[in-house]
Amino acid sequence: MSASTPPPLHGPAFDADPHPAYRWLREHSPAHRVELPGGAWAWLVTRHDDVRAVLADPDMLKDPARANEVWRRSGMGLPFDHRPSLVRSMVNVDGDDHARLRRVAGGAFTPRRVRTLVESAERVTADLVDRITAVPDPDLVRDLAYPLPIAIICDILGVPPEDRAEFHRRAAVLDSSGPEEVAAVAAVTDWFDDYLAHLVDVRLATPSDDLLGDLVEAHREGRLTRDEVTSTAFLLLVAGHETTAALIGNLFLILLRDPEQLERLREDRDLVGPAIEEALRMESPLQNATWRFPRAATTVAGVALEAGEPVLVSLLSAGRDPERYDDPDAFDPGRGESHLTFGHGAHFCVGARLARMEVRVAVEAVLDRLPGLRLAVPVEELRWWPSPIMHGLFALPVRFDTA
Ligand code: HEM
Numbered sequence: 001m002s003a004s005t006p007p008p009l010h011g012p013a014f015d016a017d018p019h020p021a022y023r024w025l026r027e028h029s030p031a032h033r034v035e036l037p038g039g040a041w042a043w044l045v046t047r048h049d050d051v052r053a054v055l056a057d058p059d060m061l062k063d064p065a066r067a068n069e070v071w072r073r074s075g076m077g078l079p080f081d082h083r084p085s086l087v088r089s090m091v092n093v094d095g096d097d098h099a100r101l102r103r104v105a106g107g108a109f110t111p112r113r114v115r116t117l118v119e120s121a122e123r124v125t126a127d128l129v130d131r132i133t134a135v136p137d138p139d140l141v142r143d144l145a146y147p148l149p150i151a152i153i154c155d156i157l158g159v160p161p162e163d164r165a166e167f168h169r170r171a172a173v174l175d176s177s178g179p180e181e182v183a184a185v186a187a188v189t190d191w192f193d194d195y196l197a198h199l200v201d202v203r204l205a206t207p208s209d210d211l212l213g214d215l216v217e218a219h220r221e222g223r224l225t226r227d228e229v230t231s232t233a234f235l236l237l238v239a240g241h242e243t244t245a246a247l248i249g250n251l252f253l254i255l256l257r258d259p260e261q262l263e264r265l266r267e268d269r270d271l272v273g274p275a276i277e278e279a280l281r282m283e284s285p286l287q288n289a290t291w292r293f294p295r296a297a298t299t300v301a302g303v304a305l306e307a308g309e310p311v312l313v314s315l316l317s318a319g320r321d322p323e324r325y326d327d328p329d330a331f332d333p334g335r336g337e338s339h340l341t342f343g344h345g346a347h348f349c350v351g352a353r354l355a356r357m358e359v360r361v362a363v364e365a366v367l368d369r370l371p372g373l374r375l376a377v378p379v380e381e382l383r384w385w386p387s388p389i390m391h392g393l394f395a396l397p398v399r400f401d402t403a
Contacts, residue, residue, distance in 0.1 A: 009034060009044075015384040018287070018391065019329070022046055022317035031301035034312075038074035042310040043300065044288070048321035048340070050301045051289075051313040055344040060292040060311065061094050062347065067293045068308035083193045085227040089235035091290055091347065098346060104218045105232050106350055108156055108211040114353045117152060121361040124151045129365050133402070137376075140366070140396040145248035146172075149241035149358055157233055158210025159199070167195070175242050175385075192237070196230040211236070236351070244355045246285030246385070246392025247276075248362050253382070253393060254279055254331050256375045261331060266367050274333035276359050281319040281339035282331060287391050288312040289343055315341050316391050372401030 006029065007021040008014055014021055025032050025046040032044045045051055054060050064072065064087075090101035107113070125148055132138045150171060154164050173188045203216040215232055218224040224232075255262040255275075265271050292311045297304065300311065318340045320328040325337060342349035349355070366373065376397035383394040 004028075006032065010386075010388065012384075012386070015386055015391075016380075016382070018316060019320055022314060022320065025314075026317060026321060031303040031305075036074065040071045040074035040310065042071070042291075042312050043303065043305060045300055045311060045313045046317035046321075047301060048318040048324035051315065051318040051340055052344055054292060054300060054311060054313045055289060055340065055347070058094075058346065059295040059298070061295050062092055062098070062290065062292060063094055064092060064291065064293070066295065066308055067291070067310055068306070071293075071308075071310045083189055085197070085230045086189060086193050086234045087231055088225065088227045089231035090350075091235055091239070100223065101228060101232060102350065104215060104224060105211070105236065107214060109350050109354055111353065114357055117155065117354065118357060118361065120155055121148065121152055121358055122365075124148055125361050125365045129369050133369070138398050138400070140252050140398050141245065141249045141393050142395055144362055144366070145245040145252075145396070146241075148248070148362055149244040149355075152354070152358060153237055153240045156211050157199075157236065158203075158208055158212045163195070170195075171237065171241065174238070175390075192234055193230065196233050199233075200226065200229055239349075240351050240354070242390060242392070243285045244351075244358050246390055247279060247283075247355065248359055249393040249396050250283035250285060250391070251276060251279035251359065251363065252366070252396060252398075253379075254283065256373065256396075256398070257379060258331065259374070261333075262373065265363070269364065269367070271333050272360055272363050272367075273356075274336065276356060276363070277337075277339065278331055278333045278335065280341040281325070281337065282329075283391065284315040284319055284339075284341040285390060285392050286341070287316045287387075287389060288314050290347075315343075370398075370400040372399075374399050 007024050009018075009021055025044065030045065030047045030050060032046070033041055034044045035041050045054055090098050090105065093101065125144070128144045128147055132140075132143045135143065147168070150168050151164070154167060159167050170188050170191050173184055174192075199212055200216055203213050204220075207213055207217065212229075212233055215224060215229045219226055219229050255265065261275070265275055289312070292313070293308050294305050294311065296307050299305065305311070318324070322328050325335070342352040342355075376399045382396065385392050385394050
């Protein structure tokens with residue numbers, strides 16, 4: 001990588017190890033213009049303090065209507081307003097509307113509500129680990145990291161048990177489609193829109209004690225529009241499972257590459273929480289936070305931006321910035337540092353508490369029940385999601401000792 005040539009920011013080598021490319025960007029072009037599918041482009045911000053400043057800035061707007069014309073016309077693959085009933089959620093609005101939408105959904109993620117979900121997460125995890133011990137080709141991503149968060153989000157939303165397999169199947173298409181697979185994404189998006197509309201109709205007829213029931217009640221009282229109900233449910237699905245799944249996979253990979261760390265965790269369970277934070281810092285499951293658009297002309301990392309120019313901040317890069325962290329590439333659960341992987345400011349992740357709980361339950365179960373855990377294939381053969389958004393493993397085949 002030369003000092004004047006920007007590194008490739010896509011492709012299998014980047015997916016498997018994006019860190020050298022982010023290092024180059026931090027050093028040479030901390031607000032870098034990147035080309036996007038559909039003819040659009042964006043500013044990619046990579047230094048920790050710049051990322052934090054953008055996330056904290058209320059003049060960095062989330063409403064896509066504030067984006068410049070090139071971004072809006074490109075549609076970024078699927079046109080942004082393909083299904084308006086799926087995009088009117090807190091992550092795409094600012095100010096009072098944002099506070100209103102966040103208040104209604106936030107109730108599902110209070111410490112008390114998350115505590116009530118621990119038992120269900122433990123039950124689902126125990127079943128999944130049972131299955132892992134019974135299959136010939138166990139895979140910690142396919143068999144645990146992926147199905148656990150989906151099961152919990154279905155519980156929270158109140159998706160009926162008989163619909164969950166289909167829900168899971170459709171979500172998997174959404175997750176595994178690349179930016180060019182517009183038709184597949186459109187078809188699945190349409191399915192979710194229709195399915196969520198059906199669930200809302202069911203709750204309008206019969207109120208229920210789940211998050212969708214709460215959202216429908218808020219709609220009945222005039223606090224949410226119907227589009228905001230379905231958009232919020234869809235956001236929680238999208239935001240809540242792939243991220244958590246990728247974090248579980250990334251943490252296990254760190255531990256499997258360094259068996260001494262795995263043994264330390266097995267022996268000292270107090271290290272599980274700090275190890276989760278360290279995995280969040282080092283291997284953020286999200287490469288970037290969501291889009292932002294400056295309200296007016298501004299400067300980021302020394303670069304002048306016009307109003308509406310799209311901005312992406314790299315959480316994955318921020319976590320490895322040597323200006324912020326000593327020895328940033330070392331996994332050290334004892335460092336006790338904060339990170340930006342759940343965001344910062346008004347849009348800080350609503351589900352952070354839930355995600356931490358799910359990952360903890362998954363890690364504890366594996367430590368308890370899978371002795372001698374090891375990788376089944378060389379690290380170089382592991383497949384990563386070819387995604388410009390996610391940073392996670394597609395599969396994590398393992399072996400362990402049986403009694
Ligand atoms: C390891 C797992 C997760 C990570 C790394 C993560 C990361 C993030 C980040 C970085 C943001 C801020 C985005 C921005 O400012 O552009 C965010 C927002 C959000 N997250 Fe998470 N998330 C995770 C799990 C979850 C879960 C489990 C849920 C819920 C089920 C959830 C729901 C949300 C929602 C609703 C927002 C939007 C908040 C707002 O706009 O005010 N996330 N998340």
